[in-house]
Amino acid sequence: MGGPNGGDGGRGGSIFCEADENVNTLIDFRFVKNYRAQRGENGKGSDCYGAGGSDLILKVPVGTLITEKQSGQIFADFNEHGIKVLLAKGGKGGLGNIHFKSSTNRAPRQFTEGDPGQEFELYLELKVLADVGLLGMPNAGKSSLIRQVSAAKPKVANYPFTTLQPNLGVVKVYxxxxxxxxxxxxxxxxxxxxxxxxxxxxxxxSRTKILLHLVDSAPYDEKIDPVEDIKKIISELKKYDEAxxxxxxWLILNKIDLVDDIDHLKDRIIKELEWDAPIFEISAINGEGCKSLSRKIMEYIDSI
Ligand SMILES: Nc1nc2c(ncn2[C@@H]2O[C@H](COP(=O)(O)OP(=O)(O)OP(=O)(O)O)[C@@H](O)[C@H]2O)c(=O)[nH]1
Ligand SMILES: [Mg+2]
Known part of the structure; x- marks a missing residue:
């Protein structure tokens, strides 16, 4: 009755991931954990092929790193706006029986099954993309500095561990x-x-260009020696990651508004730690030294 006419099944949609600067967080992925592109339609009679499934494009913030969950291998690094990567390819549609007709096989019943699409378990992590990272003991004045030089207004308080989450601030120098x-x-x-x-x-x-190590030059407790505090931070940093x-x-001696003789501390640091990188003196509270520090940072970033 008119011969074999079963069309092919449609191809399954693929899943892509794309870095988009308009997306700021990975919060959506916290709520929806399974993503599936559309399946291809079945092939139909009258020589009709099934339509392909549409692709699924997942938008992630710039700075997202995707690793394979089991192996921990890096799958893709979305460090720039617009990067688009194929995460999982959709399966091919099966062949309908029209593919099997021939002069000797006029009413073929053969067909092939479609292939399943790829499937992965992935881990998404958002790495903050900052040029400059602040480092230091609790209460050193890290959040105060970012408040002083940027529009970011993280909480500042006179107790340790005020900051529980990283904060970003844009420092407009010119x-x-x-x-x-x-x-x-x-x-x-x-x-x-x-x-x-x-x-x-x-x-x-890990992706910053320079670290600022903030030091409380006037610890509240007189038994605390700022030079010893610096050593502790350096040792923790080394233990964490050699890179x-x-x-x-750079060392940033903060709270100089409370210190009479900052040169004395500076001399000790240079001698006892054999420090040869730049040292700055600032007050994150009254702003002293902060503008010129920002300019020096900008110059440095421009020079690399
Ligand atoms: N006098 C004076 N006080 C400062 C200065 N910078 C910060 N402080 C005070 O030091 C305390 C701690 O400041 P924060 O900016 O919260 O310190 P932090 O390093 O962010 O502390 P954590 O988030 O807990 O790690 C606050 O009471 C600030 O007001 C400064 O330059 N001079
Ligand atoms: Mg803080």
Missing amino acids: EQKSFVMADIPGLIEGASDGHGLGHQFLRHL LFKKPR
């Missing part, structure tokens, strides 16, 4: 010229063993 600064929770001795809030927040600094430790790092 018209059309700015950099991004990241404020993270304070570190303490033993952070690598989980003391305080641990040292996991340091991963947010982060090797990043350019």
Whole structure:
């Protein structure tokens, strides 16, 4: 009755992921965890092929890193707006029986099944993209500095661990010229063993260009020696990651409004720590030294 006329099944849709600067968080992925592109339609009689399933495009913020859950291998790195990567390819549609007709096989019953699409379990992580990372003990004044030099207004308070989540601030140095600064929770001795809030927040600094190590030059408790505090932070940094430790790092002596003889502290640092990188003196509260620090950072970023 007119011969074989079963068309092919449609191809299944594929899943792509695309970095989009208008997306800021991965929050949507917290609620919906399974993504499936549309299946291809079945082939039909009268030589009709099934329609292909449409692709699914997942939008993620710039800075998202996708790793395969089991192996931990990096699947894709969305470090720039517009990067689009195929995550899982849709399956091919099966062949309908019209493919099998021939002069000797006039009423073929053969067909092939479609292939299943690819399937993966992936882990999405958003890495903060900042040019400059702040590092230091709790209460050193990291959040105060970001408040002073940017429009970001993280909470500042006179107790340790005020900051529980990283904050970003845009520091506008000149018209059309700015950099991004990241404020993270304070570190303490033993952070690598989980003391305080641990040292996991340091991963947010992995892509910065320079680290600013903030030091409280006038600790409330007289038994605390700022030079010893600096050593503790350096040691935690080294334990966390050698690469982060090797990043350019400047020392920022903060709270100079409370210190009579800052040169004395500076001399000790240079001698006792054999410090040869830049040292700045600022007051994050009254702004002293902050503008010129921002300019120096901008110059440095432009020079690399
Ligand atoms: N006098 C003076 N006080 C400062 C200065 N900078 C910060 N402080 C005070 O020091 C305290 C801690 O400041 P924060 O900016 O919250 O310190 P932080 O490093 O962000 O602390 P955590 O988030 O807990 O790690 C607050 O009471 C600030 O007002 C400064 O330059 N001079
Ligand atoms: Mg803080």
